[in-house]
Amino acid sequence: MSTxxxxxxxxxxxxxxxxxxxxxxxxxxxxxxxxxLIERKKEIIxxxxxxxxxxxxxxxxxxxxxxxxxxxxxxxxxADGINDLIKLEDPAGKTLLATELDDGLELYKVTCPIGxxxxxxxxxxxxxxxxxxxCLKSGNGVLLKGGSEAMETNRIxxxxxxxxxxxxxxxxxxxxxxxxxxxxxxxxxxDDYIDLIIPRGSNDFVRYIMDNxxxxxxxxxxxxxxxxxxxxxxxxxxxxIVTDSKTQYVAVCNAAETLLVHEKIAPRFLPELRxxxxxxxVEMLGCPRTRELISIDPATDDDWKTEYxxxxxxxxxxxxxxxxxDHINRFGSxxxxxxxxxxxxxxxxxMDYVDSGNVFWNxxxxxxxxxxxxxxxxxxxSTGKIHARGPVGLEGLVIYKYKLLGNGHIVEDYASHSKxxxxxxx
Amino acid sequence: MSTxxxxxxxxxxxxxxxxxxxxxxxxxxxxxxxxxLIERKKEIIxxxxxxxxxxxxxxxxxxxxxxxxxxxxxxxxxADGINDLIKLEDPAGKTLLATELDDGLELYKVTCPIGxxxxxxxxxxxxxxxxxxxCLKSGNGVLLKGGSEAMETNRIxxxxxxxxxxxxxxxxxxxxxxxxxxxxxxxxxxDDYIDLIIPRGSNDFVRYIMDNxxxxxxxxxxxxxxxxxxxxxxxxxxxxIVTDSKTQYVAVCNAAETLLVHEKIAPRFLPELRxxxxxxxVEMLGCPRTRELISIDPATDDDWKTEYxxxxxxxxxxxxxxxxxDHINRFGSxxxxxxxxxxxxxxxxxMDYVDSGNVFWNxxxxxxxxxxxxxxxxxxxSTGKIHARGPVGLEGLVIYKYKLLGNGHIVEDYASHSKxxxxxxx
Numbered sequence: 090m091s092t093x094x095x096x097x098x099x100x101x102x103x104x105x106x107x108x109x110x111x112x113x114x115x116x117x118x119x120x121x122x123x124x125x126l127i128e129r130k131k132e133i134i135x136x137x138x139x140x141x142x143x144x145x146x147x148x149x150x151x152x153x154x155x156x157x158x159x160x161x162x163x164x165x166x167x168a169d170g171i172n173d174l175i176k177l178e179d180p181a182g183k184t185l186l187a188t189e190l191d192d193g194l195e196l197y198k199v200t201c202p203i204g205x206x207x208x209x210x211x212x213x214x215x216x217x218x219x220x221x222x223x224c225l226k227s228g229n230g231v232l233l234k235g236g237s238e239a240m241e242t243n244r245i246x247x248x249x250x251x252x253x254x255x256x257x258x259x260x261x262x263x264x265x266x267x268x269x270x271x272x273x274x275x276x277x278x279x280d281d282y283i284d285l286i287i288p289r290g291s292n293d294f295v296r297y298i299m300d301n302x303x304x305x306x307x308x309x310x311x312x313x314x315x316x317x318x319x320x321x322x323x324x325x326x327x328x329x330i331v332t333d334s335k336t337q338y339v340a341v342c343n344a345a346e347t348l349l350v351h352e353k354i355a356p357r358f359l360p361e362l363r364x365x366x367x368x369x370x371v372e373m374l375g376c377p378r379t380r381e382l383i384s385i386d387p388a389t390d391d392d393w394k395t396e397y398x399x400x401x402x403x404x405x406x407x408x409x410x411x412x413x414x415d416h417i418n419r420f421g422s423x424x425x426x427x428x429x430x431x432x433x434x435x436x437x438x439x440m441d442y443v444d445s446g447n448v449f450w451n452x453x454x455x456x457x458x459x460x461x462x463x464x465x466x467x468x469x470x471s472t473g474k475i476h477a478r479g480p481v482g483l484e485g486l487v488i489y490k491y492k493l494l495g496n497g498h499i500v501e502d503y504a505s506h507s508k509x510x511x512x513x514x515x
Numbered sequence: 516m517s518t519x520x521x522x523x524x525x526x527x528x529x530x531x532x533x534x535x536x537x538x539x540x541x542x543x544x545x546x547x548x549x550x551x552l553i554e555r556k557k558e559i560i561x562x563x564x565x566x567x568x569x570x571x572x573x574x575x576x577x578x579x580x581x582x583x584x585x586x587x588x589x590x591x592x593x594a595d596g597i598n599d600l601i602k603l604e605d606p607a608g609k610t611l612l613a614t615e616l617d618d619g620l621e622l623y624k625v626t627c628p629i630g631x632x633x634x635x636x637x638x639x640x641x642x643x644x645x646x647x648x649x650c651l652k653s654g655n656g657v658l659l660k661g662g663s664e665a666m667e668t669n670r671i672x673x674x675x676x677x678x679x680x681x682x683x684x685x686x687x688x689x690x691x692x693x694x695x696x697x698x699x700x701x702x703x704x705x706d707d708y709i710d711l712i713i714p715r716g717s718n719d720f721v722r723y724i725m726d727n728x729x730x731x732x733x734x735x736x737x738x739x740x741x742x743x744x745x746x747x748x749x750x751x752x753x754x755x756i757v758t759d760s761k762t763q764y765v766a767v768c769n770a771a772e773t774l775l776v777h778e779k780i781a782p783r784f785l786p787e788l789r790x791x792x793x794x795x796x797v798e799m800l801g802c803p804r805t806r807e808l809i810s811i812d813p814a815t816d817d818d819w820k821t822e823y824x825x826x827x828x829x830x831x832x833x834x835x836x837x838x839x840x841d842h843i844n845r846f847g848s849x850x851x852x853x854x855x856x857x858x859x860x861x862x863x864x865x866m867d868y869v870d871s872g873n874v875f876w877n878x879x880x881x882x883x884x885x886x887x888x889x890x891x892x893x894x895x896x897s898t899g900k901i902h903a904r905g906p907v908g909l910e911g912l913v914i915y916k917y918k919l920l921g922n923g924h925i926v927e928d929y930a931s932h933s934k935x936x937x938x939x940x941x
Contacts, residue, residue, distance in 0.1 A: 105844060105868055108867070108868075109867040188888070188889050194878060194882075203901065284900045285901060300729075303729060305731060323923070326922075330923065330924075332925075333926055337927050338926075418531060436920075440916075441535040442534075444534070444630065446916055447917045447919065448916055448919075449920075450918070450919070451922055451923055451924070452921025452922075452923070452924040452925070453925045455926035456919055456921075456926060457917070461926070461929070462917070463622075474629050475710065475711060475902045475914065476731075476902040476914075479915075479917045480917070488900050488902075488904050490871065490873065490904065490905065491873045491905045492866050492874055493878055493882055493883075494862075494875075494876045494877070494878075495877045495878025495882075496752075496877055496878075497749070497877055498756075498878040498882070499755055499758075499763070499881075500764075500879050500882060500887070503887070
């Protein structure tokens with residue numbers, strides 16, 4: 090039985106070899122993983138039923154049981170996802186820059202896999218399949234750590250994925266599952282082996298990961314998204330966008346949680362909005378000025394920093410654009426914020442000054458999503474400001490290296506001025 | 516007197532406004548900073564002399580005193596550097612991607628400043644000027660923390676920079692100097708205000724910063740760079756490249772520290788190399804097989820992980836390319852490694868499998884440098900694998916945001932299939 094560190098070291102060693110594997114070979118391995126999942130679905134379902142049975146006995150709450158369930162349909166979806174992933178462009182091996190530094194001395198900046206990705210996820214077994222295959226597509230090794238409730242499902246999924254990939258010629262240890270006995274905290278300390286952590290789970294879970302590791306984390310804890318209805322907004326458009334942002338799907342990070350309304354439009358807008366939101370059973374909480382216009386319960390300062398993930402909206406009337414911007418930058422989570430206005434100058438100022446990964450004009454916050462953005466895959470949504478931000482596609486799993494090709498070139502020739510650099514773009 | 520946190524919060528607030536300032540206005544402010552440095556050089560020299568006087572009394576070692584010195588020439592150089600920086604392209608405001616998601620719904624991925632950069636540096640006052648102006652050029656706020664030995668110099672430099680920038684219309688608090696009473700550790704904890712830390716100083720200093728902050732760090736601690744002389748290397752070329760990599764300037768991170776030699780070429784190569792290195796007074800330490808070929812002192816395992824920064828080279832004979840690659844990936848620091856070979860296939864394998872920011876073929880390790888690469892400026896050299904790697908130019912100080920411009924678009928229309936995405940490249 091290997092120790093966790095040995096496991097991690099083997100994944101790191103394999104990741105070096107995986108990084109050099111070509112696109113076609115990686116895609117073949119992905120195809121084999123997809124077909125293996127289908128072929129071996131009975132084993133998966135059996136393992137999942139065991140997890141479900143045990144978890145029920147342990148009184149796992151219903152929503153968690155639902156997330157844990159991984160039946161025939163979910164397996165087919167996972168395989169479809171892999172087949173879509175195969176069609177996407179390989180993010181590694183792209184030349185970002187090519188410069189002739191001097192005659193015969195050529196510099197290339199080429200994308201390459203990051204190395205080893207640590208993935209930590211709660212219940213959902215589909216997260217394991219999705220992230221492991223995203224890592225393979227981009228050439229990264231992956232250390233997977235799932236929740237104990239999905240132990241059997243994760244084990245069989247990891248086995249199927251590894252076996253299919255290995256039979257297709259991938260380095261044997263490119264992926265490894267950390268068994269549930271091991272602690273998440275062990276993984277958070279492995280900065281010698283893990284280059285990036287991707288957490289998938291509840292806000293509290295993600296925040297814990299972010300607060301307890303020196304390894305870079307790609308993700309988001311809260312999604313406190315705002316709509317700001319400017320004085321020059323089209324009323325109907327504003328009602329539609331706020332309603333969609335709040336209610337189209339309440340349980341997700343890009344749903345709006347707070348509405349800001351310019352004081353000049355508030356008396357006309359808020360009663361209209363209320364009609365619409367009441368139809369959807371949205372509970373509204375307002376600042377004192379809001380409550381002068383529509384009779385709803387009061388919002389406290391805590392509401393401005395709360396992600397309801399529910400049919401609930403906090404509302405604040407603001408004096409002007411700058412107050413809206415300040416509120417968003419103070420209470421927001423840097424996720425997605427949208428302005429509704431007919432005034433272009435105001436919209437541009439909003440998008441320049443709001444310090445969020447996604448700044449929208451006249452459209453729903455719900456659009457911030459890798460698939461809607463056309464990325465074909467989504468590694469996660471990042472509220473960080475380093476490496477990757479907003480919805481992150483496969484490009485978030487690569488970095489680059491500089492390759493310099495010479496013919497005996499030495500620096501002394503340039504230091505002594507017997508040669509000079511040309512820096513010609515290739 | 517402000518507390519450090521208040522100071523940091525003000526810089527963060529100002530950074531939001533600075534992010535929206537145009538290229539021309541930032542360049543004007545940079546020009547004014549350059550001319551102010553020249554105009555007020557007497558004050559700077561006076562302050563620096565006070566630092567030097569005090570530091571001598573405190574018996575600061577000579578090399579540190581030399582680094583601390585900031586006279587008329589250094590001031591002129593700093594001003595020249597700023598004038599060069601003005602000519603560079605603004606890294607912010609570039610459109611990286613433009614997609615029409617559907618009719619009238621346009622997505623733009625646009626570069627923008629990261630936010631607030633924390634700069635921690637030892638003695639050298641020129642580091643303060645250089646990094647503060649790099650931050651201004653890229654639109655970032657900056658918190659500066661210098662060493663106590665340069666207290667007076669740092670204070671006047673920060674004052675000049677801030678005053679010149681403010682008079683040119685920059686937000687007042689975009690830059691702040693943390694006075695020397697405050698601890699570096701306070702800064703390392705300010706992840707609410709600082710988005711990226713750039714340390715400038717000795718290896719131990721940088722390592723300490725990296726090991727003690729959850730904030731992302733752009734930099735490198737060690738530079739353990741390798742040359743690998745393959746069996747098919749041109750002997751003269753190999754001697755020249757290894758000599759340049761080791762001796763062209765020994766005190767820098769991109770100087771070679773370890774030489775790996777293929778066993779088939781070692782008997783011919785090592786005696787030739789030795790002749791050349793002895794002329795430069797390079798001390799050589801070798802593995803047992805090296806010492807069978809040339810009589811030098813033995814290298815221990817510690818030597819493979821030591822950055823000498825001196826006229827000293829460790830040498831190891833390897834059985835093949837893969838042993839060389841494994842050695843580099845195990846003992847190297849991911850900085851710069853060069854292969855000397857006439858065999859293209861071998862070179863490609865080396866560049867694919869060596870996991871370093873800079874992988875070179877038939878040229879000196881000393882080329883890994885932002886200016887030699889043609890970047891015009893160098894923010895630092897990063898051995899990290901997230902965000903930026905290798906020599907980092909101004910682009911290392913920006914991230915991006917997504918701007919989505921619609922006309923009342925809501926997600927429900929797409930969820931209900933009454934509309935479909937087009938994802939047309941603009």
